[in-house]
């Protein structure tokens with residue numbers, strides 16, 4: 001069973017979860033208070049840094065790449081806990097929740113700064 005070491009604002013925890021489990025759901029089931037909101041890869045509340053084991057999780061989803069950017073995702077600096085399944089040991093750290101603007105302007109549609 002993969003072991004997940006989590007470094008959280010209120011303390012560190014070591015948790016064993018089942019291989020193939022969704023990281024966020026498994027940690028919440030074990031009582032580890034990861035932050036989250038939508039669980040759909042939309043809000044960014046579950047943004048998580050993988051300190052050790054970035055190759056021990058599922059490949060980034062389209063939502064992760066769109067919300068967090070290719071560079072951060074590929075380097076393991078940011079992933080979405082709600083979008084990952086776990087295949088091996090990890091050390092993770094959650095960022096303080098932040099607002100990530102997903103608002104994009106469609107081409108040709110004026111935004112509020114244009115007249």
Ligand code: FES
Pocket residue numbers: 035036037038039040041042043044045046047080081082083
């Ligand atoms: S909980 Fe919203 S993106 Fe993961």
